[in-house]
Amino acid sequence: MGDGGWMEWWKTVGLKSGTQLLHYSSEDKVMEKLVSLCKRRGFIFRSSDIYGGLESTYDYGPLGVELKNNVKQLWWRDVVTSRSDVVGMDASILMNPKVWEASGHLSEFHDPMVDCKNCKARFRADHIDLDKNCPTCGVQDWTEARQFNLMLKTHYGPSEDSSSVIYLRPETAQGIFVNFANAQSTARMKLPFGVAQIGKAFRNEITTGNFLFRSREFEQMEMEFFVHPDETGNWLEYWSDSRLAWYKNLGIREDRLKLRPHGDDELAHYAAACFDVEYEFPFGWSELEGIAERGTFDLDQHAKHSGKKLTWFDSKNNEHITPAVVEASAGVDRTVLTILVDAYHEEEVKGENRVVLRLSPKVAPTTVAVFPLVNRDSMPEIAEKIVESLRGDFAAFFDAGGSIGRRYRRQDEAGTPYGVTVDSDTLEDQTVTVRERDTMAQERVAMDQLPAYFRDKIR
Numbered sequence: 001m002g003d004g005g006w007m008e009w010w011k012t013v014g015l016k017s018g019t020q021l022l023h024y025s026s027e028d029k030v031m032e033k034l035v036s037l038c039k040r041r042g043f044i045f046r047s048s049d050i051y052g053g054l055e056s057t058y059d060y061g062p063l064g065v066e067l068k069n070n071v072k073q074l075w076w077r078d079v080v081t082s083r084s085d086v087v088g089m090d091a092s093i094l095m096n097p098k099v100w101e102a103s104g105h106l107s108e109f110h111d112p113m114v115d116c117k118n119c120k121a122r123f124r125a126d127h128i129d130l131d132k133n134c135p136t137c138g139v140q141d142w143t144e145a146r147q148f149n150l151m152l153k154t155h156y157g158p159s160e161d162s163s164s165v166i167y168l169r170p171e172t173a174q175g176i177f178v179n180f181a182n183a184q185s186t187a188r189m190k191l192p193f194g195v196a197q198i199g200k201a202f203r204n205e206i207t208t209g210n211f212l213f214r215s216r217e218f219e220q221m222e223m224e225f226f227v228h229p230d231e232t233g234n235w236l237e238y239w240s241d242s243r244l245a246w247y248k249n250l251g252i253r254e255d256r257l258k259l260r261p262h263g264d265d266e267l268a269h270y271a272a273a274c275f276d277v278e279y280e281f282p283f284g285w286s287e288l289e290g291i292a293e294r295g296t297f298d299l300d301q302h303a304k305h306s307g308k309k310l311t312w313f314d315s316k317n318n319e320h321i322t323p324a325v326v327e328a329s330a331g332v333d334r335t336v337l338t339i340l341v342d343a344y345h346e347e348e349v350k351g352e353n354r355v356v357l358r359l360s361p362k363v364a365p366t367t368v369a370v371f372p373l374v375n376r377d378s379m380p381e382i383a384e385k386i387v388e389s390l391r392g393d394f395a396a397f398f399d400a401g402g403s404i405g406r407r408y409r410r411q412d413e414a415g416t417p418y419g420v421t422v423d424s425d426t427l428e429d430q431t432v433t434v435r436e437r438d439t440m441a442q443e444r445v446a447m448d449q450l451p452a453y454f455r456d457k458i459r
């Protein structure tokens, strides 16, 4: 794609009027380059591209979906299946509207919005300085700030009157709270225990932008941990540390990650204390995940509004208690964006620019790419056999198209950690060249040792 084409695409994906843009440094082109790479290599496309797209909505392509699935699987393994005190669930996106009345989303889930009277640009009032001029047109003529509810509405069933209004969930958490008793009793969980889920959420954000960072349709990975109300502080600390460690374990640079405690003025209506996991993006430090102490707010509210008992029987003290909640709420798409931004790297090799995504093998869409040096002398057949032998354990990929240099470059951009080349020596001694993506170091390895070799490297 020529420059003209992708600049047009870039304009539509994120760098539009809005608060996020204000943090963007024009010297730093990493975000632009990343968007271009994502399209070029099939990580992320804009949604409904052939119709001109839909602002800030994205489709994950063949490589993107693998990366995203790897992220979700690693989260699920860390938070759910590797533990005995957390179970999973999968609630529906559409819920009884009474849920949102009880949770406070109908009355509280607002952002303040202002318009520039001169150019009509719209901003989140808490994201810009209203004593300054409009960043779009340079004039200072603001409307009063008004509250804007972020829930996306639709109608349920064939009638379109107010009685059929229903909301696309703005978070997955409420699906867990309303199932507290179902999950606890069927899985026979005792305090402290957690319930986790991954799923889509929707918010009618006033301003979107910075590519995947803020969109109106996104995916969350949320875990609600139910604890005795006296123990919330310890668990808040435990989950904050544990969640920060999870991001480090994905290979994200540690000096670009931090835990930030919320000030009293930023706490959500339900939260008593909160830590954000933040990453230093090219547009500034921004939130990846919130770990919040929600107290008994959610269960109390749902018990009150539904008339159902949402308590747990503490047999030791012979009393019914309403558990308090520590929540860890992460964004799948923000994590994917972080991994991509963090991995993006350019360097000069023999006078040429090399773009490489330094993805950890844990998340890389392809782990090993296998190439026949030339398409003859049974090299393609041998390479395909190698792919088959690796497929059970690794995401292996066969590529015979173009010069070997081109194939390496394609895989560097796709973030593939290892390349295996079958050449004329292979026919003689059954060894292949293994090339490591980041160092470009090459070594000969016996073909039948490849599964063990990669298992050892990736462990």
Ligand code: ATP
Pocket: 203, 205, 212, 213, 214, 215, 216, 217, 218, 219, 220, 287, 288, 289, 290, 329, 330, 331, 332, 333, 334
């Ligand atoms: P922000 O302050 O950035 O609007 P938030 O504090 O409202 O985020 P939460 O309600 O805590 O976000 O949601 C939990 C997580 O869900 C966020 O940390 C983020 O990773 C993800 N998330 C929230 N809103 C969006 C969005 N519009 N686009 C993409 N991811 C989002």
